[in-house]
Amino acid sequence: MPPPPPGGGMPPPFGGMPDGHTGNRNKKPIQTKYRMPSLNWQALKPNQVSGTVFNELDDELVLGVLNMDAFEEQFKTKAQTAPADVGPLRAKVAQKTPSKVSLLEPNRAKNLAITLRKGGMAASDICTSIETYNQEALSLDFLELLERFIPSEYEVKLIQNYERDGRPLDELPEEDRFMVRFGKIPRLPQRISTLTFMGNFPESIQLIQPQLNAIIAASMSIKSSSKLKKILEIILAFGNYMNSSKRGAAYGFRLQSLDLLLDTKSTDRRQTLLHFIVNIIQEKYPELQTFHSELYFLDKAALVSLDSILQDVRALERGMEVTRKEFAIHEDNSVLQEFLTSNNDMLDSVVGDGKTAQDVYESAVEYFGENPKTTPPSMFFPVFVRFIKAYKQAEQENEQRKKQDVLSSEWKTGPLSTSPKPETSQKQVPMMPQMDLIAELKRRQVTPLVREGKDGAIEDIITGGPGGVRDIGSRSPVHSFVCVCVCVCVCVCVCERKGRGEAIQIEISEGERKRRIGKGVGNGGAILYRTG
Numbered sequence: 036m037p038p039p040p041p042g043g044g045m046p047p048p049f050g051g052m053p054d055g056h057t058g059n060r061n062k063k064p065i066q067t068k069y070r071m072p073s074l075n076w077q078a079l080k081p082n083q084v085s086g087t088v089f090n091e092l093d094d095e096l097v098l099g100v101l102n103m104d105a106f107e108e109q110f111k112t113k114a115q116t117a118p119a120d121v122g123p124l125r126a127k128v129a130q131k132t133p134s135k136v137s138l139l140e141p142n143r144a145k146n147l148a149i150t151l152r153k154g155g156m157a158a159s160d161i162c163t164s165i166e167t168y169n170q171e172a173l174s175l176d177f178l179e180l181l182e183r184f185i186p187s188e189y190e191v192k193l194i195q196n197y198e199r200d201g202r203p204l205d206e207l208p209e210e211d212r213f214m215v216r217f218g219k220i221p222r223l224p225q226r227i228s229t230l231t232f233m234g235n236f237p238e239s240i241q242l243i244q245p246q247l248n249a250i251i252a253a254s255m256s257i258k259s260s261s262k263l264k265k266i267l268e269i270i271l272a273f274g275n276y277m278n279s280s281k282r283g284a285a286y287g288f289r290l291q292s293l294d295l296l297l298d299t300k301s302t303d304r305r306q307t308l309l310h311f312i313v314n315i316i317q318e319k320y321p322e323l324q325t326f327h328s329e330l331y332f333l334d335k336a337a338l339v340s341l342d343s344i345l346q347d348v349r350a351l352e353r354g355m356e357v358t359r360k361e362f363a364i365h366e367d368n369s370v371l372q373e374f375l376t377s378n379n380d381m382l383d384s385v386v387g388d389g390k391t392a393q394d395v396y397e398s399a400v401e402y403f404g405e406n407p408k409t410t411p412p413s414m415f416f417p418v419f420v421r422f423i424k425a426y427k428q429a430e431q432e433n434e435q436r437k438k439q440d441v442l443s444s445e446w447k448t449g450p451l452s453t454s455p456k457p458e459t460s461q462k463q464v465p466m467m468p469q470m471d472l473i474a475e476l477k478r479r480q481v482t483p484l485v486r487e488g489k490d491g492a493i494e495d496i497i498t499g500g501p502g503g504v505r506d507i508g509s510r511s512p513v514h515s516f517v518c519v520c521v522c523v524c525v526c527v528c529v530c531e532r533k534g535r536g537e538a539i540q541i542e543i544s545e546g547e548r549k550r551r552i553g554k555g556v557g558n559g560g561a562i563l564y565r566t567g
Contacts, residue, residue: 158213168370175234186218232354250392253336254399262326290418313429337416348389
């Protein structure tokens with residue numbers, strides 16, 4: 036139908052209000068063929084429209100004129116099947132299906148829905164497992180989450196009023212229906228608590244027992260160590276020696292004073308009081324050097340919060356008491372009976388160790404002059420841990436200082452047998468056949484070889500027999516020789532026997548000869564040369 040001409044027109048459709056009061060009527064819901072995306076605008080409430088431009092608008096009139104099929108095709112959400120024929124429905128006045136009303140606060144209902152999805156069980160199965168104490172069906176994590184949704188008194192009243200009105204449960208969301216069933220479990224808080232306690236019990240024991248053992252062992256070993264006691268006696272003696280003239284003699288000292296041993300230094304600033312005491316112990320009391328071997332688990336005990344551990348032990352006692360009460364009500368429950376039978380003695384042992392740990396710790400702290408109420412293990416044991424570490428460090432530094440002193444003393448007194456030898460002793464000339472002869476010459480030589488006025492001395496050395504002494508300056512037709520001998524290491528000897536017709540010759544390289552002659556002339560050697 037074409038739009039009416041200006042100035043006239045059709046009467047307004049049923050529901051239309053041309054007088055500007057559209058904001059006072061209820062708008063009809065619109066039924067679409069497809070699911071459409073939402074437009075995230077901020078809508079005005081009906082009472083906010085009055086006096087605005089929106090009070091003069093009629094959007095339903097626009098929708099009655101426009102064909103919205105193309106719009107739906109282009110803006111529908113993805114992955115939708117072809118719509119069913121809703122022609123007959125559009126002819127009728129669409130009525131919106133009323134939403135289910137929840138008895139729970141929206142955020143709480145949302146979190147409960149997430150928890151139930153994590154459990155992966157039907158609501159009835161969850162409740163049945165709780166009623167029968169079925170630990171295998173319910174994990175600890177899931178139980179801890181469920182414990183947060185135990186119905187409050189207000190929620191219980193809402194559920195009771197809803198049922199009293201006779202309203203069907205099907206009208207409630209799934210989370211509300213679970214809450215109705217969940218809240219009807221007898222002694223629900225006690226059951227959830229018992230299930231959680233039984234599931235956590237083994238792990239709790241494994242965490243508590245080693246910490247109690249560390250406190251007991253550390254406290255008893257510190258108090259019973261005779262070596263530690265003697266070391267404290269030595270420290271007290273040195274402290275009184277230093278302070279008695281000014282402050283008077285002391286009968287004891289606080290344990291924190293052990294840290295000050297590193298702050299007091301000698302005159303030359305090379306060592307501390309602790310270094311000196313360590314030296315004294317090494318020299319005079321060597322049996323005390325292993326005092327730290329008598330102390331056990333100090334590091335672990337220093338990390339323990341005894342108050343927290345004792346609170347955990349008391350929590351185990353309360354949990355076991357709740358479990359006993361539950362078993363008294365449900366005597367036929369085998370799960371509760373087996374748990375109590377298996378773990379009663381274990382809990383009694385842990386409770387006893389907790390009492391022992393508290394007693395021996397307080398005794399040890401008081402034994403060393405401290406107040407157990409103001410001195411937790413995190414303050415008491417670290418004092419000894421630091422002292423042991425500083426003592427060992429001082430031992431190492433003292434040993435290093437002694438080695439340095441020895442090296443310094445050796446340097447001042449000069450080189451020892453380990454010092455490098457002269458170059459001549461390190462570099463030896465290899466023994467060659469020529470050297471054998473030279474060695475023999477050296478052995479036979481009694482006095483340095485000198486120039487003689489007669490022949491025969493050199494010849495006697497070479498031949499081993501007597502010979503006539505000849506004047507070197509004379510010319511002999513019978514014998515003539517040239518012998519060069521330098522530093523007893525190099526010798527060039529040429530002997531010619533005219534009558535016998537034989538010669539003996541020893542040679543070295545020209546370069547070596549010159550070098551050795553340059554070094555050896557005048558050092559006990561002699562140069563003889565032929566004159567004719």
